[in-house]
Amino acid sequence: MKKILLSAVALLMLFSCQNDTTESTPSADAIAKRGCASQEVLAAQLKANPSLALRMNEIEAFTQKSILTGRLVNGKVQIPVVVNVLYRTTAENISLAQIQSQIDVLNQDFNAANSDFNQVPSLFAGVKANVGISFVLEAVYRKATTKTSWGTNDAMKIASQGGIAPTSPTTKMNLWACTIGGGILGYAQFPGGSSSTDGVVIDSKYLGNTGTAAYPFNLGRTATHEVGHWMNLRHIWGDATCGSDLVSDTPTHNAANSGVPAYPSYSTCSGNPVEMTMNYMDYTDDRGMYMFSNGQKSRMAAVFVSGGSRASFRL
Numbered sequence: 001m002k003k004i005l006l007s008a009v010a011l012l013m014l015f016s017c018q019n020d021t022t023e024s025t026p027s028a029d030a031i032a033k034r035g036c037a038s039q040e041v042l043a044a045q046l047k048a049n050p051s052l053a054l055r056m057n058e059i060e061a062f063t064q065k066s067i068l069t070g071r072l073v074n075g076k077v078q079i080p081v082v083v084n085v086l087y088r089t090t091a092e093n094i095s096l097a098q099i100q101s102q103i104d105v106l107n108q109d110f111n112a113a114n115s116d117f118n119q120v121p122s123l124f125a126g127v128k129a130n131v132g133i134s135f136v137l138e139a140v141y142r143k144a145t146t147k148t149s150w151g152t153n154d155a156m157k158i159a160s161q162g163g164i165a166p167t168s169p170t171t172k173m174n175l176w177a178c179t180i181g182g183g184i185l186g187y188a189q190f191p192g193g194s195s196s197t198d199g200v201v202i203d204s205k206y207l208g209n210t211g212t213a214a215y216p217f218n219l220g221r222t223a224t225h226e227v228g229h230w231m232n233l234r235h236i237w238g239d240a241t242c243g244s245d246l247v248s249d250t251p252t253h254n255a256a257n258s259g260v261p262a263y264p265s266y267s268t269c270s271g272n273p274v275e276m277t278m279n280y281m282d283y284t285d286d287r288g289m290y291m292f293s294n295g296q297k298s299r300m301a302a303v304f305v306s307g308g309s310r311a312s313f314r315l
């Protein structure tokens with residue numbers, strides 16, 4: 001079990017004292033292991049803007065209070081999605097069919113309608129969640145570029161740097177599709193950050209489940225994972241050895257898992273729990289991840305309740 005009731009002081013430390021961790025960076029051509037830069041981007045944003053930690057602490061306190069009081073969103077939340085495509089090559093200028101396939105995957109994964117949902121082991125049957133949030137493609141904007149890769153410094157979101165500025169980021173989720181590079185499949189901005197950079201970035205080679213989507217990240221789960229961050233979910237290992245993801249019904253993981261681990265995979269953390277390697281917020285290959293937990297669902301729902309940091313998305 002994890003400590004979910006962290007004090008404000010502990011949370012301040014959590015958000016303020018993160019080290020800049022350097023991830024292994026295989027060549028962009030052959031990514032062997034999942035790489036998500038959300039936590040590193042957050043660390044950089046916290047460094048540049050100390051008030052962000054305060055705002056995120058408030059969001060965390062609100063989240064825990066909403067979960068404890070059961071004040072979670074009941075009605076359906078539907079997220080309009082704006083996709084911003086930046087391309088140098090024709091392959092990077094991904095088709096509408098590929099973009100729509102990503103929206104379809106999000107709708108399946110967030111509504112327990114994915115075909116592999118029934119593969120969730122019986123051990124986790126009681127906590128596997130139907131999140132109940134849906135997505136609808138609102139618009140696609142495309143822009144040619146001479147850049148071969150964009151990195152993780154948000155340049156793709158800034159028009160003066162050759163990117164595309166977000167459209168109505170307080171009422172629409174913006175998704176940038178471009179080549180990121182550095183072994184990074186995608187990254188998201190957590191709730192609380194600047195609306196001018198709000199949204200998720202997905203490398204176009206790992207977007208959707210058709211077209212240029214490349215094995216083993218060819219089932220659209222990179223976006224499922226990143227949208228999880230965008231809705232305030234942490235990595236299941238808490239970005240630390242036996243760290244906390246601020247969710248009570250997920251087991252404590254040693255570290256990130258990759259590939260498709262054989263089940264059961266035991267943690268060496270306290271109590272040696274069986275790890276929930278099939279959770280979307282781990283680092284496995286796309287075919288290895290197929291569930292959110294109820295605790296994660298509660299964290300995401302808290303973002304959308306009245307007073308929540310993304311309440312403006314409610315219909």
Ligand SMILES: [Zn+2]
Nearest residue numbers: 036038225235
């Ligand atoms: Zn991540």
